[in-house]
Amino acid sequence: MLEATLLSLQTALIATIAMAVPAFLIATYLVRNNGRVAFIVDLAISMPLALPPVAVGFVLLWFFGATGPLGSFNPGIAFTWPAMSIAAGVVSLPLVVRAFTAGLAEVDPRLVFAARNLGASQLRATWDVTLPLARNGIAAGLLLGFVRSFAEFGATIVFAGNIPGSTQGLPSAMFSRISAGDFSEAWTLAAVSIVIGGIALAIHNKLVSEQRTRLAARSASDG
Amino acid sequence: MASSVVPFLEFDIQLHQGEFTLDVAAQFEGGITAVFGPSGAGKSTLLGCLAGMITPDSGHIRLDGETIFCSADRVRQPLQSLGIAMVFQDGMLFPHKTVGENIDYGYNLTHPDSRRIDPQELCEFLQIGNLVDRYPVSLSGGERQRVALARSVATSPRLLLLDEPVASLDIRLRNQVVSYLKQIHDRYGIPMIYVSHSISDVMALAPNALVLERGSVKSFCPVIDLVADIASSTRVGRDDIDNLYVGTVTPTGAIRIGDVEVVAQPDGYGPGQQVTVSISASDIMLALEQPRSISARNVLAGVIQRVEVGDYAAFAFVDTGTEFVVELTSEAVESLDLRPGKDVFVLFKTSSITITAG
Structure with missing residues (x-):
């Protein structure tokens, strides 16, 4: 049980860290562009929100399999623990991008230009101005990604399987206990997920409400 | 070069x-x-x-x-x-x-x-x-x-x-x-x-x-x-023209702007302090002779440098040691025969002067 919990935490942590930079780049692109390409990018990364997670897992299984686009270069990643992080990452990415986009939309592009104008490179201006000003949205997005990854079940069980000690995270373990009629173990696992998810979500909500307060204060002082 | x-x-x-x-x-x-x-x-x-x-x-x-x-x-x-x-x-x-x-x-x-x-x-x-x-x-x-x-x-x-x-x-x-x-x-x-x-x-x-x-x-x-x-623009919706100067408060409480001293009320500003002074062009009058009994405290002798007459207003540029832009009517320009080179007196009230630090 501890093993499954730790595996889920590890999966969620790796997925969140791996997603951070790509999600930031996609969100930056989406905030600055609203043409046809941006529409398609947004649609493509948002698809996992609209699909049954099982379908996402199925697509991943095909993508990383011998008959997929990678062909004989497929890394044989299916049914291993990295597959859990990939499944969790793909399913969580749209949520992370959405939260990042909300955070980045708050940053006045002229402030970033002001930093560039004062001698900062693009990277430096992002670090010194964009990130600190979008920090609540960024942190909220990372927490949301972590929570969603920690809770991931459907895509994971198809793409990574449910192998105890290898690819059995907390949700899969819970599923196995319920299937076997072992309700007391299942309840313990449910309690653990409620505590971890609840804490992460509470921090997330606090960050979002802080962001709202700040926005309200700013528009009040502008007006 | x-x-x-x-x-x-x-x-x-x-x-x-x-x-x-x-x-x-x-x-x-x-x-x-x-x-x-x-x-x-x-x-x-x-x-x-x-x-x-x-x-x-x-x-x-x-x-x-x-x-x-x-x-x-x-x-x-x-x-x-x-x-x-x-x-x-x-x-x-x-x-x-x-x-x-x-x-x-x-x-x-x-x-x-x-x-x-x-x-x-x-x-x-x-x-x-x-x-x-x-x-x-x-x-x-x-x-x-x-x-x-x-x-x-x-x-x-x-x-x-x-x-x-x-x-x-x-x-x-x-x-x-x-x-x-x-x-x-x-x-x-x-x-x-x-x-x-x-x-x-x-x-x-x-x-x-x-x-x-x-x-x-x-x-x-x-x-x-x-x-x-x-x-040449109607007065409605157009900018006022202000005369803007940097001056210094004198020990007697006047303000020195370039070569002239103007009587003002620099309340709260001490002698030697640098101040910004603005006087609206429409708050300044011109006279051909030096008025003797008049309440306006600032009467400066100068020479007209340039006159611009438009459909709605006229402006005279007067050099008194410091240049002032004065807003007039075209009728005033005509009746006083204001033209470059003419000697005039620039008049304005102490209360027309806006003083700011710096």
Whole structure:
């Protein structure tokens, strides 16, 4: 049980860290562009929100399999623990991008230009101005990604399987206990997920409400 | 000398943005040049192009003989190394950094060999030394613009662009910031381009103005020539013309402006203190003889330099040792036979003088 919990935490942590930079780049692109390409990018990364997670897992299984686009270069990643992080990452990415986009939309592009104008490179201006000003949205997005990854079940069980000690995270373990009629173990696992998810979500909500307060204060002082 | 042949700034740029087309070419000398025109004329877009914020569709920009943008040769110098600093209308201070951190930001990114201006001295000069630990949100409008100015000047720029930096300020603060701009220019010799739609600031700062209208150059002329346009516009909706000076409070409580002393009420300002003084052109009268029994305390003898008569107003430029612009009616110009070279007296009341620190 501890093993499954730790595996889920590890999966969620790796997925969140791996997603951070790509999600930031996609969100930056989406905030600055609203043409046809941006529409398609947004649609493509948002698809996992609209699909049954099982379908996402199925697509991943095909993508990383011998008959997929990678062909004989497929890394044989299916049914291993990295597959859990990939499944969790793909399913969580749209949520992370959405939260990042909300955070980045708050940053006045002229402030970033002001930093560039004062001698900062693009990277430096992002670090010194964009990130600190979008920090609540960024942190909220990372927490949301972590929570969603920690809770991931459907895509994971198809793409990574449910192998105890290898690819059995907390949700899969819970599923196995319920299937076997072992309700007391299942309840313990449910309690653990409620505590971890609840804490992460509470921090997330606090960050979002802080962001709202700040926005309200700013528009009040502008007006 | 090469520098007399090569203009300080030369540009010829075209940009299409939806319905709007910017197509401007001009050559600026150093010093302060104004870009003047109604809103929507393309003033800010032009500044954005010069600062590298907006890439023109075609054309070139050369600063000090160096090409910083050229569409034909595919030259586009990186934004951060242009050495062209911009001051925005609303300051654009970093809200998460203190005033001190804001000012140090650009200074620290400036190569040590290029640093010519000490931020601390600059802060003292702009009287913002006591604000360094505060956050921008707690600053007043005038303080915010002085900090924004300090932040840009601290990078020792080759050129300073000012995008309506006083548009959101009331008249006193506007005078103060304009006066600081003038002094910064005199003190550090930084060439400036000053964008405004207010003739008064432009007159106080720049000898020449590039006038834009609907994205094209309407004229490039001495600022004084713009007064003729003003005289031909109805009084409703046009700018008042203010006479703006930097002066010093005398021990007797008057204010010395250049070669003249004006009687004012510099309450709260001590002898020797530098102040900005503004007098609206419409608050000044002219007399052909020196009036003896009159309540107005300021009566200065001068000579008319120039008279502009338009459909709706007339303006006389009078040299009393310091130049005053006086607003009149065309009837007054006719009946008093006002023309250049004529001796006159300039009259205004003490209460017509607005005094601001700095």
